Amino acid sequence: MSFLTSEDTSRRASFSLRGRNPDVLTCIANLSSDEVFTPPDFANRMLDALAEAWAADNEGANIWADKKIKFLDPFTKSGVFLREITSRLTEGLEKEIPELEERVNHILTKQVYGIGITKLTSLLARRSLYCSKHANGEHSIVKGFDNDSGNIWFERTQHTWDGNKCVFCGAGKTVLDRGDERETHAYAFIHTNNIKARLAELFGETMQFDVIIGNPPYQLEMDSSGQNVAPIYNKFVEQAKALEPRYLSMVIPSRWMAGGKSTGALGQFREVMLNDSRLSALVDYPVSSEVFPGVEVKGGICYFLWSASHKGPASVSMIRGETTFGPTKRSLNEFDVFIRDPRAVDILKKVLAYSEESFSELVSPRDPYGPALGSKFKEFRESPSVGDIRLFMNQGQKRISVWVDSKKATKNRHLIDVWKVFVPEAASDGGQRIPSIVLGKPIVAGPPSVCTLTYLVLGPFSSQQEAASAQSYYATKFFRFLVSLRKITQHATQSVYTFVPKQKWSKRWSDEELYKKYKLTHEEVDYIEAVIRPMEVNDE
Structure with missing residues (x-):
């Protein structure tokens, strides 16, 4: 399997491993229904949407032909987003950096960054991106690193307990205060009050990312009952916005659209999302298994594209099976929840026009x-x-x-x-x-x-x-x-x-x-x- 996964692998033989079919990243099992690997074809749909938005906002420019753009996956698991981004950049920068080894070194040392959510996923992501779990190993395809991690960082992070809860993610101490032998699930990206300073520590310099993209963990258990869980994907979205990227795209559960208490964290997140005019596109899949085979995420899955320069309605699509509804331009804040099927909006307006008691x-x-x-x-x-x-x-x-x-x-x-x-x-x-x-x-x-x-x-x-x-x-x-x-x-x-x-x-x-x-x-x-x-x- 070529780490670049493009059609012209014959031109990149020195940077590929042959005879791996199908793509190994389509075959690995998910960690859980809360830490889900993103299929390569779905990651590419998101990257296509990003490229279209970039071209529309930049007079037709090709994002993959710009050697200055920096990309971050702050919760990388399989490394699929970073791998596919690298593939596209390798093709797009061919004219500007003709020599392949120089081009790959530039992309992997200057443009593509990730933060592993566990030690295992950091190794997997490095293997996907560098063809070696050691960025500076003898089998690594990049020669510009002097450390094992390269640009995919991971170190074990601890929760900060205040009583029985973590002050950053709300995780229950009885569940995740586990000692050294098991994962803490204290995700580094959301366990800080100053994310810009934290990333400067991780990568050794002040970082300004143009694009943040990925698939965050979804929820954590609050106690040992197994029944009390709380969403955390909203925290990743909020933290990513704090980094002030030009574009942000994430896969998250669709239940933010209507689920949760209106006064709780998810209700507050929904209000912010529905009233954020920078949300430029929203693609909703009510049946999660159509995105993640074999995985049931109650309420479905969606991905969104957020653009710092966008102002106005969002382009909204709903996809169920072979049928796509949209895209249609919609104001997201017509109601206090998001009505995911556009065909329902006119019916609801007719009913609400009677102003009857609820x-x-x-x-x-x-x-x-x-x-x-x-x-x-x-x-x-x-x-x-x-x-x-x-x-x-x-x-x-x-x-x-x-x-x-x-x-x-x-x-x-x-x-x-x-x-x-x-x-x-x-x-x-x-x-x-x-x-x-x-x-x-x-x-x-x-x-x-x-x-x-x-x-x-x-x-x-x-x-x-x-x-x-x-x-x-x-x-x-x-x-x-x-x-x-x-x-x-x-x-x-x-x-x-x-x-x-x-x-x-x-x-x-x-x-x-x-x-x-x-x-x-x-x-x-x-x-x-x-x-x-x-x-x-x-x-x-």
Whole structure:
């Protein structure tokens, strides 16, 4: 396999290893679903987009023919971005630096830089780029280094603990305070308050990178439960912007578009991204396995291109299977979340034009009746005792109705002796498969009753008839379509119901009535019908 991977490898035989097919970087296993290797063809799509933007902004200039441009992958794993950049520069600089060895030495010592995320990936990246895990080794194709690392830096970094959390990345001490024998996952790029000074330390001089590009780690565990994880890819984006590059392009999970709490780190990141006029292009893949075969990233994957000189709408594309929607010029901040499918925007605008109250006002927060009634609650009874009330819960994959002491409910006691609808807090897969069910089946529950935190509560309603009316509305494709615009992962928290308008609870609702009420066109109806699965419900 030639480290340059271009069509004219015969002209570069002295810098290639022959007979390796297919490309080894298409065959290596991912570290995890949070540290994912980027396939070479996908890296090249991002580099193509970068080159097009550079040419558009620089009177048609070829970025690969400029020997002064500096590139950084600050979280390199396989080295694929650096390798493909080097391939393009080797071809593009042929006229300016005709002698191949001189050209390669210039590119690898003056233009292409990386920071490994682990010791293993730093060795792999050097092997991909220099054809040797030692930059100054006898098999290295570059002769300008006097150290093993070359321009791909890695040293073990430690977390900075404040109590049980790292002050830089928020990682849990109980999970990642591991000693010397295991990786710390304290990524150097985000473990500093002054990234410019830190890079000067790493590379021995003040660095100004024109292009920062790569695929950062996605999340870290906050404690030993395995359930409490927090995104960190947003920290890499923010740190890269602090370096003031001319262009920035990253592969990140799409869940920033609508996921996370609005007041949390991801919500703050979303607000910044949607209001950043320098975001020039956004390419969204709702099905992550179409980008990373065999890897499921809830909510999908996207990459963006950020240009320091860009002002205005972004060019947005959504790709699902063989179908591409876009690119279309869009203002990203029309709503507080990003509506990833452009066909949905006009429908949503029609609904919001009625200025009706939001259905989310009828939806309880997570953990509706208090922490005692957790998803693994076991203190229930098959038959009632004095003071017991009905409890709805899941046992394995089965829904059951049992009995529990009413004192176990410590929150929202006003939602005990009323009619309501219980709905699953987690359901579906965030649109990975189309048509999607979006939400789990509802349960109409009479007084007195409660549920475990497996469910949220819709209500209160004044009668069984009102609760049944709300249940029928919930089951419509119209209702679940509006939820899907905000539900980008499997979790259906209170906020995903924000776009759904309230109705009057005097009758059973149907899609036909709702389509007519909001004056949807035949094309819009066909679109909703195609992407949302039907739901059959029964009163329970």
